[in-house]
Amino acid sequence: MFLCTFVLIVLLVLYLNINHVKQTKKLFYLKQEQYVKEQNDKDREAFLSNISHEIRTPLNGLYGVIQSIDENLNEPSKIKSFIHTALQSYDHIIYIVDSILNLSKDKYEEAPINLRPFYLADVMDLILHEQESTAERKGLSLTSHVPESEALTQRMIDPIKLSQIIRNLLHNAIKFTNKGTITLNVESLNINDQVKITITDTGIGIPKDMQEIIFEAFQQVDSKLNKQYSGTGLGLFIVSSLVKRMGGKIDIYSEPNEGTTFDVIIPMQITQEPKKEPDIIQNIPQDLSADINILVVEDNDVNRMIFCKLLEKEQVKITEAIDGYACLEIVENNSFDIIFLDIQMPGLDGIKTFELLQKMNISTPIIALTGNVMPNHISQYYETGFTNVLAKPYKRSQLIDMIFKYTKKPS
Numbered sequence: 001m002f003l004c005t006f007v008l009i010v011l012l013v014l015y016l017n018i019n020h021v022k023q024t025k026k027l028f029y030l031k032q033e034q035y036v037k038e039q040n041d042k043d044r045e046a047f048l049s050n051i052s053h054e055i056r057t058p059l060n061g062l063y064g065v066i067q068s069i070d071e072n073l074n075e076p077s078k079i080k081s082f083i084h085t086a087l088q089s090y091d092h093i094i095y096i097v098d099s100i101l102n103l104s105k106d107k108y109e110e111a112p113i114n115l116r117p118f119y120l121a122d123v124m125d126l127i128l129h130e131q132e133s134t135a136e137r138k139g140l141s142l143t144s145h146v147p148e149s150e151a152l153t154q155r156m157i158d159p160i161k162l163s164q165i166i167r168n169l170l171h172n173a174i175k176f177t178n179k180g181t182i183t184l185n186v187e188s189l190n191i192n193d194q195v196k197i198t199i200t201d202t203g204i205g206i207p208k209d210m211q212e213i214i215f216e217a218f219q220q221v222d223s224k225l226n227k228q229y230s231g232t233g234l235g236l237f238i239v240s241s242l243v244k245r246m247g248g249k250i251d252i253y254s255e256p257n258e259g260t261t262f263d264v265i266i267p268m269q270i271t272q273e274p275k276k277e278p279d280i281i282q283n284i285p286q287d288l289s290a291d292i293n294i295l296v297v298e299d300n301d302v303n304r305m306i307f308c309k310l311l312e313k314e315q316v317k318i319t320e321a322i323d324g325y326a327c328l329e330i331v332e333n334n335s336f337d338i339i340f341l342d343i344q345m346p347g348l349d350g351i352k353t354f355e356l357l358q359k360m361n362i363s364t365p366i367i368a369l370t371g372n373v374m375p376n377h378i379s380q381y382y383e384t385g386f387t388n389v390l391a392k393p394y395k396r397s398q399l400i401d402m403i404f405k406y407t408k409k410p411s
Helices: 002-071 076-108 120-137 159-175 223-229 235-245 301-310 324-333 350-359 375-384 396-407
Strands: 116-119 141-145 154-157 181-188 194-201 249-255 259-267 293-297 317-321 338-342 366-370 388-391
Touching (some): 116 120, 120 154, 120 181, 159 181, 159 235, 235 249, 293 301, 293 324, 301 317, 301 396, 317 324, 324 350, 338 350, 375 388, 388 396
Parallel strands (some): 141 181, 293 338
Antiparallel strands (some): 116 154, 181 194, 194 259
16 A cells, blocks of 8 residues: 555656656747747847938938028039039938848748859959949049859859859948958869959958858847947848858958958869840940930839930930820831830830730830839849840940940931
């Protein structure tokens, strides 16, 4: 009897202990989940607060510039300075918006890596050309070394996503460097067709304890530095995500006040396939022929005015259509060298207008003019048959390059 009672007591104690352990574990996991949720909420709140600041600051600059121009119309020298400031604010806003969109389309939609034959030198030349003026404004030297072989040998590359990687790294290097040099170096490793891209700066550097987390979303080196240098905390997260998805790796070497080096190693298979026309428009000034006929289809009066003003110094002929119906009527009685077609229009939108234009058997290059630049939208435009896509807002040089590329009439 005593033995039975003892066994029952032992079993009861074991049961209570096991149950206690289970409850303790459950409580631990609940607290852990709560902590993670609270941390995520804090990160989200900090991110939204930061984004609000990042967008409102350059917007305030733009608004201030507009008011200043209005008050100084009789002083051209001041107006030129104001415009320079406005363009800097524009560049900042675009970078912020692109970072947010890249986070969305690469983390949540998992946009595919589209490999195709491409010259690596072409990608590097484009990005360097884009970043030169920003570096010059800060008095920085931007140098590069890209082997001549990369201009002669094609590799299987996704030029758009590779451009995002290099652009983000160069943008950060310039932003966090107040004096000195930014260097981009490309090296073929001859191991599984790997390419090593190194970006080095002489900037403020990154402390050792921060080097592990800077590739996480919304993370920055220091909140105090954020106030001085600004940013979303998304750039390096996007870079790291893209590098991993392309089968590569990224390493960082840095010391505070001594600069930073990023090494990106990505496999890029060498191929002998014929080079295809690039999606990236080369940002190089061109002289347009005076006999180019352009049709712009845009329902927004301001956007049509800007389109025409950007080409005002060119001796091209521009015809305006306020919607899809007007476009069809104009094309029926006239011929054009290139058509810029807005996508989001009331009544007959750009997609439907394009389909009706195709039924008219015209061979004119038609460019989608749009602010809808998510991957599924871009794919839809190409699947519909558009020749190319020009994303709003666009620079004058981008517009001119697009026209030159698809008309190619001698000056």
